[in-house]
Amino acid sequence: MFNSYFPRWRQVPGGSQGLVVQPDERLSWTQSIAMGAQHVVAMFGSTILAPLLMGFDTNVAILMSGIGTLVFFLFVGGRVPSYLGSSFAFIGGVIAVTGYAGAGANGNIGLALGAIIACGLVYTLIGCLVWWLNVRSGGGAGWIDALMPPVVTGAIVAVIGLNLAPIAAKGAMGGSTFDALMALVTVLCVGGVAVYARGTMQRLLILVGLLLACALYAVLTNGLGFGRPIDFSAVSAAAWLGLPRFQSPVFSVHAMSVIVPVAVILVAENLGHIKAVSAMTGKNLDVYLGRAFVGDGVATMISGAFGGTGVTTYAENIGVMTVTRIYSTLVFVIAAVVAILLGFSPKFGALIQTIPGPVLGGMSVVVFGLIAIAGARIWVVNQVDFSDNRNLIVAAVTLILGAGNFSLQFGAFRLDGIGTATFGSIILYALLKLGHGRGPKKA
Template sequence: IGLALGGIIACGAIYAVIGLIVMAMGTRWIEFLLPPVVTGAIVMTIGLNLAPVAVSSVAGSNFDAAMALVTILCIGLAAVLTRGMLQRLLILVGLVAAYAIYALVTNGLGWGTPIDFSIIEEAAWFGMPAFTAPTFSPHAMVLIAPVAIILVAENLGHIKAVGAMTGRDLDPYIGRAFLGDGLATMVSGASGGTGVTTYAENIGVMAVTRVYSTLIFVAAAGFAILLGFSPRFGALIQTIPGPVLAGASIVVFGLIAVAGARIWVQNQVDLGENTNLIVAAVTLVLGAGNFSIDFGGFTLDGIGTATFGAILLHLVLRHGTGGGRGRAI
């Protein structure tokens, strides 16, 4: 674990340096590499790549699949029937409603796997999290550090998605976002945590609730830190049934995919143009199919291959045959 943490810190350092470069030089070079057709495809790929994780978790049981659909319905009803604050909290409202329904039909009626509430009673109210010191190894650092490039592409796609949702130009803040992610990753790795970056799940929640205030994330971080000192709260979270989480994930991941399509629409990407058509088609299949490539001990998964594939393919085709302006038949 310590070796991995050392690699995470190295990755965060590279990520932070890229952020400083973007802040000094601007984002034009990124825009050149990642035009709307590419960023839209990458954002959509993130949602499609995550989708099988949610679906496969309930594929082996008709009951679990049914409860996932019930969760989707609860969230959907919360989205269209509630107003005001409840509608802002529609994911939470839908989860609570689905949790209650699941508890009723399992613990109450004896269908499916019941919720085990004993782990809550056994957990302490307060406790210290486990910390692990990092160990720096050149091999681990070389292995993990290149992930920073993937994080840059993913983060850019996330920022573009949020920009499309809010109707604001967030490009001036891209460098800050990279720097913040890099520093946060270094702090996390130094204390035994995983690498951090912008999370697509949160963007999906933003798309549903239409709450984009950055102050919300500051408050959420504060509460998360405090709750991290409560093993009982962690036990409560663990009681959330898998089918309920899967249903919520299906909604959130789907909204991420739609955010990618929204980038295409708002930037008037012409999918009748062969360059755009091929880039979009190949990127989506690489990501949705989780096309992975192994480099020794380092694996580039579907999102990574889709990201690099989209960038390289667009560069080649754009400068290949007259800018790729041929029309699809």
């Protein structure tokens, strides 16, 4: 039974240009470790930024992201490549229930943690329902395809990248012309590695590009006196090993009423992730949808129980998979183990803080852009017909709602741009489908 639940992970050569490594395949262990490190690099900017905005401990967030990724891996049987990191969907609710002022530690973090656990429980129950429906249908997921055809899923994935564009642009611009130029240099570093490097180095373009950009930044600032130099004093003072600051949850009905509805957003994010990976790998992963929801929900509950943020499948890592075309799930196990080890290192937490803002801003421009292109790729691969007015309207409206961060408020529940675009796309397609074939449809 064990062998039937987990793949056998057949090893494939990793040096061939254009090779696609499927979820049930693997590279050599040396290459897999390097790819796992690259996924850690891809996720830690957002995984650390989210807790900083909410007053959570960043080392706890890193630790819980690794544990959550392993939990997800177990529930999907190692068949869906995904990394779980801090979810930005919780930020508004956490700030609302804790009154966090935006500096230092969050004194009311317990209230948020209890609500995050409750949110994870609701998410898990939704996943159990979807899992049961998949089992009842013999493993098929035709109802999902009818609900979310390629025009919808492509628009949703593209919206994730476009919605993050202002964050990337703001980070890239920084506070000076020098910062903006260094962000552009970072983009060129990644682009240069992607185009001109070969073999393993090309597949590690995110990691190599980041290191190269940081080295150039250090030369220009610490060496030549331009901009703000990198300060390593906090790294020197920090211990190599140590426990992060774990926190205990406090359960409040009011806090739960504000944060629990975020489960709907997490469902939408995970659904878009599964669809994107399915399109990229050419494998139908809908049968694992319920198990993916449950894994994400359980991971969120565990994270909240120890003082971490709610977690979600990470779009940043989709960007890495898009450009490397390596989808081996073992890579994410390695990334999770690395994250867990780093979570117990205060020195690593201090080192993260030394990465220059302009470099992270430039990396965001690249990675978030790759996410948007992954959505467009879904349309191309599935040959979506945009001469059909229904497809045209659904895609157009979805992109603008998401890119413009169109938000809706329902009492204490707020639906931000990605959520509004996701559910708006599904509902709009369903409504337009009712009249499909009753009149002219071509543009």
